[in-house]
Amino acid sequence: MMAFRLGSPPRYYIKSIKFGVLSPEMVRKMSVVSLTVPDTYDEDGSPMPFGLMDRRMGTLEPGQRCETCDGRSGECPGHFGHIELALPVIHVGFTKHIYNALRATCSKCGRITLSDEVIEKKRRLLEYIKRTGNYLRETGFYEKVIKEAAKATKCPHCGAKKDKVKLEKPTTFYLVDERNKPIKHLSPKDVREWLEKIPDGDVRLIGFDPEVARPEWMVITVLPVPPISVRPSITLESGERSEDDLTHKLGDIVRTNEKLKSTIEAGSPQMIIDEHWNLLQYHISTYFDNELAGISPAVHRSGRPLKTLAQRLKGKDGRFRNNLSGKRVDFSARTVISPDPYISINEVGVPVEVAKILTVPEPVTEHNIDALRQLVINGPEKYPGANYIIRPDGRAVDLRFVRDREAMAERLGPGYIVERHLMDGDLVLFNRQPSLHRMSMMAHHVKVLPYKTFRINPIVCPPYNADFDGDEMNLHVPQSKEAWAEMKIIMRVQEQMLTPRYGGVIVGALHDYISSAYLLTRRQTKLDRFKAALILGMANYKGPLEKSEYTGKELFSLVLPKVDYEGEALMDIDPEDRKVVIKEGKLISGVIDHNAIGDQKSKTLLHKIILQEGAEKGREFLDNLSWMLLMFLDMYGFTMGLDEEDLPEDAKKEIKKVIDRHIKKVNEYIQMYREGKLEREPGATLEETLEQKIISELNMARDESGKIAERYFLPNNSVLITAKTGARGKMLNLTQMTACIGQQTIRGERIRRGYLNRTLPHFKPGDLGAEARGFIKSNYKEGLRPTEFFFHAMSGREGLVDTAVRTSQSGYMQRRLINALLDLHVEYDGTVQSAEGFIIQYLYGEDGIDPTRSVGGDPVDFDEIERRVLKEIEVKASA
């Protein structure tokens, strides 16, 4: 049955969970069968009674009924069985606990080997620790009691001599003398008898809770056998049945146990009994944990180690991390993403195919009943339709199997829930892994579109860190109104445009939008009425068009909310157009580029709009602006040609001269070094000094040649525009294309690996010169020489390796950070507390400010307030 919580709070919740050890009595009480037969099925394939697959422990086969509860598979949760052990064995997981209990107590009377007064004192101390709730002190307390008691050589209660106990891993205990020589082997039976003698009061002082974990229960006499549903067998394609690893292990245990029983009954010598006893111990130990130090793991017939209980829980693919901390969910979809700049940034394009499978539970009311009836009539095949109906009695009806949907639709009324297809405007959660921050999961409005990819506006790529080279993303549909409300209020893209990381915008205009904004708002841009109408139409501008000609700045102003802003443009192509001034939503001067509307920045125009006008207005602005800029760029025809990276002959000559001059300087340094004339820099060897000098010389060569190239670029050079406005790339990329790529490095040093004393066979051994050690004189446009190409590849490879190694390292660090800090939260009194209630900070961040709402970290925007109040009196004065 579908668990819908549409309309009522949960009736039950788990308040706490107590851990403990099963007592033998408990195991017997839980059990429905005592296993004595080590086999699974008889010849005709039915489970052996008293065997490992006894029907009483439940059934998984369809059609079969459980002999205990008469439930079918799926209904019957399974029931425990048990094995009565012929002789007790140690529980491997508790050897340390048993060891501690033996160490701290007397073998004869079972009391802690401390005097009554001391015990009383300890008891009171423990009471105090428990009362004050400082659980962190408990472990230390128990350890101390055990350590002190272990020191005794005589029992202060009965006066018996006390020998030291030694634990030989994994499960053997000895009594030893002072020189650590074994006196007596303690069999599990001896151990159990000893532990039984320890009184409850004493047990408490050494870290056991006798109510749920008496120490002797850690020596197993009755082994619980998990139900079949915990260890299902699988039927292979060949019809062959394959049993679960646990079943195999349990078979070993039953077999050995029966053998041990018969050996004892036959009155065999102790030696033989011990042998079987040890074997039983081995099987039970590996049943719990098959990766124990010191004993060989039990293996499958193929030689593969068995996956036993501990292995099921441990590690990344274990129960905890894979199934409990992270769970698989329904109502989700995943496919490749692709861009669609014409949908809003808070929308996501969803393929019809997906929309027909994912459903939204819609309660029927008198307001929506007609629409929902139509959806039911459409059914699961025709979009938009519905897949299921949940009747007021809670039964779900699968519309695929309803022949007369019209009649079904007629029956609809309040109290019904229709699971309708995903439709335009529904809110869904959208996510891209790795989910490194909260902006990796944002709520988008659905827009059902043809074709098979999810479509997102490229503007929201930065928070997801997505691109379209084959990235896939996940989509989840909320199934409750509460979830829907939270998504709408706090998870939608516009609510997440500001990042808590640095208090600035994380989404903003990028790439072509920036170039376009620059081209539109620079001084020379003028558009006639027709063109202005075109781009304003894209921006959803609804006002009048009065002028016959508009400047770019005027058009930009028309989509701008009424804000004041002053700032500086990033570009310096036109120094007179750098100072950006916006007064009451009018762009007075300056060009708009990355510094005003870019992503991943604080205190920008966009940031200010979001803070002052609100997230929704900010989103609207960004959407409309981006559409307008898109249209403008289409009209402008922004592109890049190979000829733009051409330099005139003069420039090439000049660059060559500069590079040659620096290389000559490098050669001089090498000469000086060879002649021993080079002065050692403080704190560096002679070789290091030389390398430092050469690297800085060659970097100068690259930079200077870049400067020369820069002088020859026209201000309309497309790459220059993208670099200077912050749209894409840096000036370095441009100069590497046109002038000189520069020094290639590995681990921050010039390239030195390769052949003996040289990097490549093209050079003389011992050559320290620029070219021989990875300096690239060429540029990308003209191409690299073979040796240069090789060095370039080396450097490029290092970058790739670096990224690969780094992701795993930083991933682990983040997992640890999250796990350490995940419970810290702000309380109503403003303090930061942990889950346990420890106060970590009295006032969050020392000023109580949410970094998301801060202005680049500043708690109060003084400048803005100052401007605002001064303006107020100005207005008053003029009035």
Add this chain to the structure above:
Amino acid sequence: MPEDLERYRRVMENAGLPPKIVEEALRRLEKLPREVWGRFVEEVIKDYESRLVEPGEVVGVVAAQSMGEPSTQMTLRTFHYVGIRELNVTLGLPRLIELVDARSKPSTPMMRIPLKGEYAKNEELAKQVVKEIEELLVGDLTVRYEIDPFEGQVILYIDLEQAERRDVGLEDIVKALKKVRNTDVFLDDPEKGIIRVVYLEEFSYVKLRQLKDKILSVRLKGIPGIRRAIVKKRSTGDGIEYYILTEGSNIRAVMKVPGVDARGVRSNDVFEVYREFGIEAARQVLIDEIVGVLREQGLDVDIRHIILLADAMTFTGRIRQIGRHGIVKDKKSVFARAAFEVVTTHLYNASARGEVDDLRGVAENIIVGQPMPYGTATLGAYFYMREPRGKQVKR
């Protein structure tokens, strides 16, 4: 009108504004025309309140994300030269991991030592301080050594030029070596700088090698642990100021050196600062170091996240590691611990103790499939749907 300022100060303080903001507001107030003061203060308080954190906010997760996400963009390069080519410093991701790991010794300990009075003005005096603190071992002056397994002696060839530069005579070396037990020291050739150390007890090659190691690490002068020190200058408002950067850290000894401005001595060794000055100082170093690493990488992370991290690591009065031996180990919840690392050990211990998990944290509630009591679930607001007649919808 100081009374007015005082009045506004009280208004802001009563509104709960932190002192730093109040001070800044007052500074600005003085420059503004008198008539807008009231409005200004009003707006400041409104602005501050509009930016406060929401109760229930899981600031820990936000902090972890804000530091973890940019760390994927960091360089992996262990060694980098920060402006100072002479010193090796661990930076980037390795250093960040080292800090959150709370390793007892940084891989590249460093100190920044400001100088007092004349020492800060005069480069020569500063260099004297360097000479005094820079550790000089016999090994630093030895060009070559020989182990003579027949006679049972170690022969050292001293770099005389270097020795002179470091103000050490051969006699000083001999004198220092005399302190090595069970040996006799001979100055064989003062011209070439050959020193012979004879082992007086029964010797073996292994023992001689141990002796060699001991000899080479005999300290001639300087402060133990300060492997290298250099004078740096920086321009202040009124002229040039010299200070010292060191490789290696030894706060206690350095502070005693004449000329050192003991109040300004800084070390990047969190544990050493903890031992010498206590937990608050260690916390501050932790914050400064993390800020430094992030800034050097050009990554912008709000200081509040870093402060929270440092506070979580230090609020118990000890430095706790981010991970299974520190913060996670101290969690009360069994599930929270088991969900991180070493699952079975935690479960075994919990059952022996009869521990109770109160399900108050995030990890525990995810495991049992319940909302955790933070954020919007701090209180239980649920949606009730009713039939038009006001009767509850049955299901």
